[in-house]
Amino acid sequence: MSIGAATNGAAGLPVPSHNTQAAATATTSPYQHIADFISNVGKFKIIESTLREGEQFANAFFDTETKIKIATALSEFGVDYIELTSPCASPASRADCEAICKLGLKAKILTHTRCTLEDAKTACDCGVDGVDVVIGTSSFLREHSHGKDMAAITKQALEVVNYIKSRGVEVRFSSEDSFRCDLVDLLSLYRAVDNAGVHRVGIADTVGCASPRQVYDLVRTLRGVVKCDIECHFHDDTSCAVANAYSALEAGATHIDTSVLGIGERNGIAPLGAFLARMIVAAPEYVKRKYDLHRLKDIENIVAEAVHINVPFNNPVTGFCAFTHKAGIHSKAILNSPSTYEIINPEDFGMSRYVHFAHRLTGWNSIKSRVEQLGLHMTDAQVKLLTTKIKAMADVRPLAIDDADSIIRAFHLDLQERDTTKIWEN
Amino acid sequence: MSIGAATNGAAGLPVPSHNTQAAATATTSPYQHIADFISNVGKFKIIESTLREGEQFANAFFDTETKIKIATALSEFGVDYIELTSPCASPASRADCEAICKLGLKAKILTHTRCTLEDAKTACDCGVDGVDVVIGTSSFLREHSHGKDMAAITKQALEVVNYIKSRGVEVRFSSEDSFRCDLVDLLSLYRAVDNAGVHRVGIADTVGCASPRQVYDLVRTLRGVVKCDIECHFHDDTSCAVANAYSALEAGATHIDTSVLGIGERNGIAPLGAFLARMIVAAPEYVKRKYDLHRLKDIENIVAEAVHINVPFNNPVTGFCAFTHKAGIHSKAILNSPSTYEIINPEDFGMSRYVHFAHRLTGWNSIKSRVEQLGLHMTDAQVKLLTTKIKAMADVRPLAIDDADSIIRAFHLDLQERDTTKIWEN
Numbered sequence: 076m077s078i079g080a081a082t083n084g085a086a087g088l089p090v091p092s093h094n095t096q097a098a099a100t101a102t103t104s105p106y107q108h109i110a111d112f113i114s115n116v117g118k119f120k121i122i123e124s125t126l127r128e129g130e131q132f133a134n135a136f137f138d139t140e141t142k143i144k145i146a147t148a149l150s151e152f153g154v155d156y157i158e159l160t161s162p163c164a165s166p167a168s169r170a171d172c173e174a175i176c177k178l179g180l181k182a183k184i185l186t187h188t189r190c191t192l193e194d195a196k197t198a199c200d201c202g203v204d205g206v207d208v209v210i211g212t213s214s215f216l217r218e219h220s221h222g223k224d225m226a227a228i229t230k231q232a233l234e235v236v237n238y239i240k241s242r243g244v245e246v247r248f249s250s251e252d253s254f255r256c257d258l259v260d261l262l263s264l265y266r267a268v269d270n271a272g273v274h275r276v277g278i279a280d281t282v283g284c285a286s287p288r289q290v291y292d293l294v295r296t297l298r299g300v301v302k303c304d305i306e307c308h309f310h311d312d313t314s315c316a317v318a319n320a321y322s323a324l325e326a327g328a329t330h331i332d333t334s335v336l337g338i339g340e341r342n343g344i345a346p347l348g349a350f351l352a353r354m355i356v357a358a359p360e361y362v363k364r365k366y367d368l369h370r371l372k373d374i375e376n377i378v379a380e381a382v383h384i385n386v387p388f389n390n391p392v393t394g395f396c397a398f399t400h401k402a403g404i405h406s407k408a409i410l411n412s413p414s415t416y417e418i419i420n421p422e423d424f425g426m427s428r429y430v431h432f433a434h435r436l437t438g439w440n441s442i443k444s445r446v447e448q449l450g451l452h453m454t455d456a457q458v459k460l461l462t463t464k465i466k467a468m469a470d471v472r473p474l475a476i477d478d479a480d481s482i483i484r485a486f487h488l489d490l491q492e493r494d495t496t497k498i499w500e501n
Numbered sequence: 502m503s504i505g506a507a508t509n510g511a512a513g514l515p516v517p518s519h520n521t522q523a524a525a526t527a528t529t530s531p532y533q534h535i536a537d538f539i540s541n542v543g544k545f546k547i548i549e550s551t552l553r554e555g556e557q558f559a560n561a562f563f564d565t566e567t568k569i570k571i572a573t574a575l576s577e578f579g580v581d582y583i584e585l586t587s588p589c590a591s592p593a594s595r596a597d598c599e600a601i602c603k604l605g606l607k608a609k610i611l612t613h614t615r616c617t618l619e620d621a622k623t624a625c626d627c628g629v630d631g632v633d634v635v636i637g638t639s640s641f642l643r644e645h646s647h648g649k650d651m652a653a654i655t656k657q658a659l660e661v662v663n664y665i666k667s668r669g670v671e672v673r674f675s676s677e678d679s680f681r682c683d684l685v686d687l688l689s690l691y692r693a694v695d696n697a698g699v700h701r702v703g704i705a706d707t708v709g710c711a712s713p714r715q716v717y718d719l720v721r722t723l724r725g726v727v728k729c730d731i732e733c734h735f736h737d738d739t740s741c742a743v744a745n746a747y748s749a750l751e752a753g754a755t756h757i758d759t760s761v762l763g764i765g766e767r768n769g770i771a772p773l774g775a776f777l778a779r780m781i782v783a784a785p786e787y788v789k790r791k792y793d794l795h796r797l798k799d800i801e802n803i804v805a806e807a808v809h810i811n812v813p814f815n816n817p818v819t820g821f822c823a824f825t826h827k828a829g830i831h832s833k834a835i836l837n838s839p840s841t842y843e844i845i846n847p848e849d850f851g852m853s854r855y856v857h858f859a860h861r862l863t864g865w866n867s868i869k870s871r872v873e874q875l876g877l878h879m880t881d882a883q884v885k886l887l888t889t890k891i892k893a894m895a896d897v898r899p900l901a902i903d904d905a906d907s908i909i910r911a912f913h914l915d916l917q918e919r920d921t922t923k924i925w926e927n
Binding site for chain 1: 556557558559560562586590591592593594637678707708709710712713714717737738739740741742743744745747748751762763764766767768769772775776778779782783810811813814815816817820821822823824825826827828834841842843844845855857860861862892893895896897898899
């Protein structure tokens, strides 16, 4: 079976249409999404950081043209904010930041700088809509990175926040490595910048250590301390970034950082596509209305090409096997109703499903469906006999779709000419 | 910068040794793991399903030799159980199951069958240590798959459980699509099989719809209803499989299903490596004592080769960029203390970290470290001047490590011969 066939679904078995809504609601289980006044699962915003966090990915080198192409595609996709590398990082970073601000994109343009007046001034001078400032507050960072104590950090934070506000620009203040900070220090600092009128505070799992219940607890606590929006940034070192983002929204966070395919420092952050796969299950109408999901695959391809990587085989939604069904018991049910084994409708993302039938785990329902797809006619008893034959051959070596179709056609030809049962039972 | 260099770390900057333990405890934040008598985070077992769930992966066709190689490697790695495709799936599946049972591996051998007496008998005849039986119980599956009502399901479950126990074999009973089942139906069924002496009940997120808080709530509720062990199986359609597994253990689950690289139906289940990345952060001593983590990369390579896939670029632990650091601010801190930006010690898995320095986001600390690594001597002021030069060149095009080293050596040569400052400031 070729990967191409599985990806575009052209050779897949035809199945009835899909209804995600029904899947999400047609049960009496209490373990479903219920109204929760604190949750922002149905009204989150995306801060897309491919051009900031993503530039810290090992393979990333974005020239001006590529940055503009990615920024434009993300804005058309519908992300709320696009975050760029600090203009202080290098002369080209500054020039690119200025150029992207002048494009007049629908998405707001942010840049991400150290928490200093100098960096904040440079950022504002570039024409950004907002500045995301960050400072390390964990005991690890205080000891090994900048070495400042909390009083000094608070003073510096307030100066920078007030300066950026005075320039009429949106400002976010974030700690780094928030889950290893002292909780009281963190809440004191955030309350101080909230009182100074910061637009957002940021929680960052810089090392990827947080688990969903830790995230829920910290964001829920913070939600009771500050009035401003809450942005969250999760690294994926332990594969919890998307689940942590979801838990944060349940606890009242408002903004989630993503990057295309998750690229960033080490193995990166919450990937845009995987995050939206999670969110479309929870808030299908909001996600489908707000984001042009059919563009996802193209955007991923643009970024994958720019940083010389392959889209992972198991990438949610766009990975080649995301909607491929194989086991006999699964295929039978999928053919009756896709919602049985699919929580996401591939069509929402312009993708197709594919039901595998040429392998030893196959069931006769899949073969029957393929027989019909080929325009042939057989009784159920004949299809069952044919299925045994295909399974026996697929038990010896992998069968390509052409092989299986040849067996089906040969069997059908025999049916029309003679006593097939005897010949094929040998 | 070549990927090879990043992977083996040979060209990376030298950094002090790593202390995960310190990272996990040296803070006063309450958002850390605290003693919790219900949690099994520190004493979980792994049911490795590459040879069952993994065989349902689109590209999978394992011949006998490959199955034996994978089973042996997994047993040596230290997984508790190895789950095989049902011997009823095909004649080769049966022969392979019998062959693997005869290997005398340290891991217990399970097979996974439909909940029927016929399948259970065939499984027991193969010599397995345990049979995992499964039946669809969600309203979706009852309508579109087998069509049985709950009374009939319960009767059938008890017959099969009693039969397998009568053969002296371990038995697990699982529902399919547990998160879309009626809760009362589910708990009634599980209590019935628990009273019949089933060894484990299984919760399966067959469609990948569950979120961590749903998982915690359902497993926590079930923990209060049954005395037996609780196994959990999470699909990764919305990137929550590992986080869900972790939440399940926190709520009292005892066994987690994994597959190598997560291969399985659609985009698969919780990957063995990613799951252990999560667990080593939470329970470092248990994980390091129980599993031979240095074998992980080899096992992933065996499976990737067998199913013709590449290890994803962002795979936790073994992906080429898992321990690569790039931003100037990160590299500076990593050079002082790895725990600052790493929650996992790469050495625990036989991997190395790599600090990128030949790019426009670099900082002078990284360059200084590289200068020292090359055995050269410069003052800090000289290194800062050199850094400006390297950043300027990396701003125009990507720099290979050789390019950067050439610049460093040329600069150093000039230092020894003449008034470098003037020349390099041009």
